[in-house]
Amino acid sequence: MQSKRLWRAASLALIVISMGALLYMALHDPSSQPAPTQAAAPAASVQVHIAAPIYTSGPLSKLSADEQQLAQAMIERFGKKLQHPFWRIRAIESLMKVLQKKYPNDWKQRLRDLLKLFFPEDAAQLMATLDAYDSYNDWLKSMQGDRQFGSREERLQAVWDKRRQLFGQDADLIWAEEIKQEKVDAALKKLDGSGLPVAAKVDSYVKTLTEVYGQDALNPDKSHPVQMMEGFLTLDSVQGELRAQSPEQQRQTLRKLREGLGLKDDAIQRLEALDEQRQQRYSAGESYMTQRSALEKQYQGETLQLQLNALQNRLFGEEEAQFIRNEEASGYYRYKEKQVVGVN
Template sequence: MNRRKAPLLAALALLLAGSALLISKHHPAPEAAPTSSAPKADARTAAAPQAGPGAPAADPDSPMAELGRGPLRQPKDLASYLRERYGARIRDPHTQMRMLEDLMRYFQKLNPTGWEADLLALLKQAFPELYDELVQRLHQRLDYEKWVKEHQAELTQKPAAERRAALWDERNRLFGKDVAEKIWAGELRNQAVADSLASIDALPNATVGDRMAKYKESLAKTYGADTPAYLQAHQQDLMNRFLDLGSVQKELGAMAPRQRSESLRSIREEMGLDDAALQRWDELDKVRDTRWEVGSQYMSEREALAQQYSGPELEARLTELRARYFADEAQTIAEEEQSGFFRFTRPRQWGRN
C-alpha cells in the first residue's frame, strides 16, 4: 500500500472501531438520548453525534488525533475499506446505523460545515446499490436526534418508563417498528434483562441459588443461541447486576463467612468464570474481608477518641491512629474524612467491595 495511504486508513480504522453513539449498548440507562454538538446550522445537517454511554474517550496521543487536520484523501481506498468492514452485514439496519454514526463523527472532524455531502459521496462509492436506503437511514437518524433535542426538557421530566415509551414511539414513527427494533436491539435486550432482574429480586422465599437459576433462564431466553458468547464477553457486568440485587445482598449478609464464600464462588461459577479466575476472586474476597474488619476496628477506636478529645489534640491522635491502621494510605483516609467521606461507614456489598 502507498505510504501516504496507510496513516489515513489506520486512523479511520481506529475511529470506526469505536462504539455506536446513538445505539445504546451498555447498562444502565438504556433510554439515554443523544445530544448534538455540531456547529449551529440547518437543523438536519447540524446534528452531530456525541459520545454516549460506553463510548471511548478521545486520546490526544492516538492516531485519531490526526483527523480533522487536513482534507480527506484517497476516497477510493476509504470506500474499499467500508466494503471490507461492513459489506457482509450492510443490509442490517443496526450495522448501517453504526457505520453512519462513526462516519458522521469522522467527516465532521474533517469538514464541520460540509460533512454531509462528503459522507454521501463516500457512501455512493462504497455501496451504490444501497445508496438510497443509506441516505434515508441517515436522514432518519438526524431527524430523530433533532426530535430528541427539541423534547429534551420534556423527556427529562418524565419517569423512566414514560421516557422510554416516548422515545420508542418516535423511533417507530421515524424508522418503522421493525427497523427500530433491529437498530436498538441491544437496548431491548438490556431492558428485558433489567425487567427480569426486578422480578427475580421480588421472588418471595427464594434462595440465592434459586435466583441465579432464574437469572440464567432469563439470559438464555433473551440472547438465545448467542447466550454463551454473550456471557463470556460480559461476565463481570452480568455478575455485578445479579450481586446488586437487594435480595441477594440480604441473604449473603445473613450467611456465616464460610457459607457466604461458597455462595459467592457458586455465583461466579454459574457466570462461567474459570478456575484461575475463581481463585483470584477467592483471594480478593479474603483481602476485602480483612480490610473491612480493620476498618470496623478503626472506626470503633475513632469514635472512642472523638468522645474523649477535641480540637488539635483529637486531630493529633487521629493522625496517629490512621498511621497505625493504614500506613501509606493514612493521608488518603485523612483527606477523605476532611471532605466528609468515611469509607467504612458505607454498606458492605458482598462480592462488590
C-alpha cells in the same frame, strides 16, 4: 654569497605562491568539496511523506490521499454489511466521529457526500437511515430535562414509540442488544421482589440469561460474567440475604452463581481470594470508622487531624491513607457505605 641568498629567497617565495594557488583551487573547485553528511543536509529533519493514492480511477480517485485511506477503511469494515440496519447506523456514526473532529463547521454535508461516494449501491438506504437517525437525535435532545413522564417505564416506552415511528421494524434490529438487556432487567426486578431464597434466585437468573442470550451467556469468552454477576448481586434482596449469611455460606452462594455463569474453577478461586481481600479491607474500614468516632469525641482541630492521620497510616498504609484523606477532604467517606458482598 649574496646571489645565493637572493636565489633561495626567490625559490621560497615561489613555493609559497604555488601552495597558495593550490589551496585556492582546492577551496573553489566544486568537485573537490567533501559530500555533506546526512546531519548537515538541509532537509534531513523535515521529511514529508505523501501517501500514495489508493484509487487511481473512478470517483474515489478524485479524493485526497487521506480521504482515500478513510474510504478504504470504511469500505473494508462496512461494505458487505449495509443491508442490515444496525451496520448502517454503525457506519454513519463511525464516519460522523471522524468528520466532526476534522471538519467541525461543515461535517454534516460532508457526511452525506462521502457516504454516497463510499457506498453508491447502498446510498438510498443509507440516506433514509441517516434522515431517521438525525430526527431521532433531535428528538432526544428536545427531551433532555423534560419531566412529562411519570416514571422511567413511561419514558422508555416513549423512546421505543419514537424509534419505531422513525425506523419501523428496523428499530428492533438496531437496538436488539438493548431489548435483551431490558428483558434481563425486568427479570431482575421481578426476582428482587419475589421472596425466593437466594439460591433459587440464582437458578432463575441463570435460566433467564440462557433464554435471552442462548448458551453464549454461559461462555465467559463470549459473555460479560462480571457485569452479569454485578447485575444480580446488587439487588437489595440478594445483599440482604448475603449479609445475613456466615462467611462460608456467602462463599457457597457466590460459588453457585459463578459456576452457573460458566466460570471455571481456577477463575472462581481467584475471585474467592479477591473476596477475602475485600472482606479484610472492609473489616479494617469498620474498625477505622469506630476508632475515628472515638477520636472525634476526644480531640479537635489540628490535634484531631494528627491523630486521624496516625490512625489511617496504621490501618491502611501511608499511600492508601493519603487517598482516604483526600476523599474525606472532599466530603466523601468510603467506609460509611455498606459493602456490596461479592462486588467490592
